[in-house]
Amino acid sequence: xxxxxxxxxxxxxxxxxxxxxxxxxxxxxxxxxxxxxxxxxxxxxxxxxxxxxxxxxxxxxxxxxxxxxxxxxxxxxxxxxxxxxxxxxxxxxxxxxxxxxxxxxxxxxxxxxxxxxxxxxxxxxxxxxxxxxxxxxxxxxxxxxxxxxxxxxxxxxxxxxxxxxxxxxxxxxxxx
Numbered sequence: 001x002x003x004x005x006x007x008x009x010x011x012x013x014x015x016x017x018x019x020x021x022x023x024x025x026x027x028x029x030x031x032x033x034x035x036x037x038x039x040x041x042x043x044x045x046x047x048x049x050x051x052x053x054x055x056x057x058x059x060x061x062x063x064x065x066x067x068x069x070x071x072x073x074x075x076x077x078x079x080x081x082x083x084x085x086x087x088x089x090x091x092x093x094x095x096x097x098x099x100x101x102x103x104x105x106x107x108x109x110x111x112x113x114x115x116x117x118x119x120x121x122x123x124x125x126x127x128x129x130x131x132x133x134x135x136x137x138x139x140x141x142x143x144x145x146x147x148x149x150x151x152x153x154x155x156x157x158x159x160x161x162x163x164x165x166x167x168x169x170x171x172x173x174x175x176x
Contacts, residue, residue, distance in 0.1 A: 020133050022141055025118050030172065032112035035071060035091035036063060036098045038105045043083045054090045057103040061092075069093035070155040071110060074131070111149055116142070116173040124169035127153060134173050147174035 038057065040050040058064055075087035091108065098107040116138065118130055131151055139146070156168040 020118075020130070020137070022138055025116050025134065025138050025142075027144075027175070028115055028117045028172075030110070030112055030115050033069070033071070033110040034094055035108045035110055036061065036094050036105050037073075037108035038090045038103065040086075040088050040090065042086060044078055044086050047088070050090060053103060054092075054105070057101065057105050058092050061098075061101075061105075063092040063094055065155070065158070066161060070158070071152055072155070073110070073150055073152040074127075075150055078128075110152065111174070113147060114175040116144065116175055118171040118173075120169045120171060122165050122167060124153075124155065124158065124167055127169065127171055130171050131173075134171065139173070145176040147176050149174040 036058075038050065038054040040047055058068065069092070071089075071091035071093070073089040073091060075089065076085065078086055089108070091110070098105055116134065118134055118138075120127070120130055134151070151171065151173050153172065154170045156170055158167045158169070
């Protein structure tokens with residue numbers, strides 16, 4: 001892998017160039033992580049509703065950030081499927097069983113293992129640009145191979161706990 005090699009991508013919403021460097025991605029060993037999971041199925045425009053329901057359940061279960069880690073598992077590429085088939089999992093780290101509940105939250109596990117980690121500082125809502133770059137540029141240049149688990153992120157720090165410009169999101173690409 002060439003350190004410092006850069007790739008430029010055009011962001012569609014605001015039409016300015018974003019440059020990423022291969023050395024912004026590090027290989028890490030992630031531990032297996034037990035999580036409480038709420039699946040969102042359907043139109044991505046309805047994700048805020050699912051987030052509100054999940055946040056309410058987290059509060060009632062005592063799994064609030066930062067004491068409980070926050071993850072999102074991206075189960076599909078939103079550009080390659082119909083909106084009604086779109087799926088993501090909202091997850092909260094937990095070390096205890098998830099009791100039966102009316103919210104539809106279930107137990108799950110983020111498997112441990114090697115991952116490429118791409119840290120994003122600031123506004124972390126547009127992860128698609130970063131994920132596309134990981135798949136199209138970083139992965140071929142790295143010589144690494146994907147593992148059989150989807151790309152996911154951990155919201156390390158986020159509003160309202162910190163100002164938006166201090167938010168931190170780690171995007172993980174599972175590797176063999």
